[in-house]
Amino acid sequence: MIEIQNLTKRFAQHTAVDGLSFRVRRGEVLGFLGPNGAGKSTTMKMLTGFLAPSSGTASILGFDILRQTRKAQRQIGYLPEGAPCYGDMSVRGFLGFIAEVRGYRGAERRRRIDAAVARLELERVLGQTIETLSKGFKRRVGLAQAILHEPPVLILDEPTDGLDPNQKHQVRELIRSLSQDRIIIISTHILEEVSAVCSRAVVIAAGRLVADGTPLELESRSRYHQAVTLVGGEALDQAALAALPGVAGVERNALEGSLTVLARPGEVIFPQVNALIHQRGWQVRELDVERGRLDEVFRTLTRGDAA
Numbered sequence: 001m002i003e004i005q006n007l008t009k010r011f012a013q014h015t016a017v018d019g020l021s022f023r024v025r026r027g028e029v030l031g032f033l034g035p036n037g038a039g040k041s042t043t044m045k046m047l048t049g050f051l052a053p054s055s056g057t058a059s060i061l062g063f064d065i066l067r068q069t070r071k072a073q074r075q076i077g078y079l080p081e082g083a084p085c086y087g088d089m090s091v092r093g094f095l096g097f098i099a100e101v102r103g104y105r106g107a108e109r110r111r112r113i114d115a116a117v118a119r120l121e122l123e124r125v126l127g128q129t130i131e132t133l134s135k136g137f138k139r140r141v142g143l144a145q146a147i148l149h150e151p152p153v154l155i156l157d158e159p160t161d162g163l164d165p166n167q168k169h170q171v172r173e174l175i176r177s178l179s180q181d182r183i184i185i186i187s188t189h190i191l192e193e194v195s196a197v198c199s200r201a202v203v204i205a206a207g208r209l210v211a212d213g214t215p216l217e218l219e220s221r222s223r224y225h226q227a228v229t230l231v232g233g234e235a236l237d238q239a240a241l242a243a244l245p246g247v248a249g250v251e252r253n254a255l256e257g258s259l260t261v262l263a264r265p266g267e268v269i270f271p272q273v274n275a276l277i278h279q280r281g282w283q284v285r286e287l288d289v290e291r292g293r294l295d296e297v298f299r300t301l302t303r304g305d306a307a
């Protein structure tokens with residue numbers, strides 16, 4: 001387990017992380033969300049022992065990050081923001097260097113490198129210098145160094161930032177394949193990532209925790225939770241939809257030519273909407289019930305707090 005208690009970091013007058021507390025259990029992939037400047041990287045740097053907290057504590061599988069820093073660090077594979085690697089080294093040279101720093105020699109060193117190379121599919125770029133690789137491959141090299149010592153905890157700072165959709169997909173697949181029996185913390189402001197790979201999300205704003213729940217729980221806070229969107233083959237009676245029990249309002253989406261019927265909190269309105277469609281004999285081409293919109297929840301939770 002990772003246990004974070006009242007973690008705080010002050011830079012001169014500015015409090016970047018402000019009394020943060022939460023726990024992460026084995027098997028969880030935690031999305032760590034927040035707008036620019038919310039304190040995500042600072043928190044990750046404290047968890048990985050690169051930055052000392054001003055106050056508060058954190059422990060990684062029982063090892064305190066301040067008193068047992070080296071032991072805590074050994075449990076962690078860390079992909080820093082932008083995945084910096086030594087650009088003028090070859091992929092083979094860089095991974096060899098990391099393996100040595102981790103204390104591996106001889107056959108063990110080869111085995112560890114081969115395993116990471118196979119997992120990240122780096123075979124065909126092994127001889128290439130890192131600075132000549134595409135962004136996607138650079139990120140994969142960054143991930144290879146993070147998993148080289150097969151750590152039980154992975155801390156990944158914006159692992160798919162700046163990647164194209166195919167590369168994003170590959171990195172997410174990889175994260176999913178690594179998640180069993182591990183603890184993975186991913187900082188991101190890409191909200192689709194949360195639904196795609198995370199079992200839980202913690203949202204911070206101005207260094208403070210503002211939400212903690214499964215992606216479904218967060219989506220259910222959206223004003224679009226249980227909303228019903230209709231695309232009609234003809235003009236639909238907006239007032240009749242708005243008058244249905246449990247309905248909070250109706251929004252017209254001019255671009256899509258659709259209507260979105262919003263549910264009051266806790267209400268399920270699909271049966272009423274469907275009954276009205278049948279009663280009026282409307283030709284409806286599309287009918288969609290929403291889980292909620294994470295981007296809207298995120299904006300509501302963090303609005304005005306960005307640095």
Ligand SMILES: Nc1ncnc2c1ncn2[C@@H]1O[C@H](COP(=O)(O)OP(=O)(O)OP(=O)(O)O)[C@@H](O)[C@H]1O
Nearest residue numbers: 011016034035036037038039040041042043189307
């Ligand atoms: N070394 C430092 N000295 C002074 N202020 C800092 C330092 N590092 C970070 N900060 C400030 O702390 C706040 C949090 O920064 P942090 O990088 O943790 O945010 P973030 O959530 O990771 O943002 P982003 O999404 O842009 O990466 C910001 O206001 C930042 O300017």
